[in-house]
Amino acid sequence: DSGVTQTPKHLITATGQRVTLRCSPRSGDLSVYWYQQSLDQGLQFLIQYYNGEERAKGNILERFSAQQFPDLHSELNLSSLELGDSALYFCASSVVVDGELFFGEGSRLTVL
């Protein structure tokens, strides 16, 4: 158990819908990262937050947005969903910016 909690674990929805994925980092970790892993693909970096502020942005679509709240949990919002958004979405946290990432179990999103 990494200590990073992601909900929901599984989510099935239809095209055009909007979903919110939630992440609670390990206690004390200020950095939260979001990654997308499509079928047989590597890990695509989406976005990083540190103590509530956005620090880095990767290949995140405009239909996607995220935020980190004062209690350090983070949410990733995916809207106008398309079939291609079906993927495993990982949240990770680290205690320092150069430290190892600890990943949650992921949220598997299926868009039908």
Next chain:
Amino acid sequence: AQKVTQAQTEISVVEKEDVTLDCVYETRDTTYYLFWYKQPPSGELVFLIRRNSFDEQNEISGRYSWNFQKSTSSFNFTITASQVVDSAVYFCALRPSTSGTYKYIFGTGTRLKVLA
């Protein structure tokens, strides 16, 4: 450019064989960190090791060992006497530290299949 290359897409070995997973990285940063992660069939990503650019000592942890060579920009991972439970996708990652980027850059992964 910052990049991690794992040229081996898939490797199959028979149990008890040794296997080496290759990782080659590119960065202009003088300070950086390298990582290996394991993703078993259950899907979670498990941290295995972190190495900083100033520490070229090889590391051994049980059946796992890592060979870091700055001269060839490689950070290879060897599993000795492989077991079926080692079957997973293994990711190498790079975290540049001096260029101001906050990204962790992952390779595309190597799928290891250990056959009984």
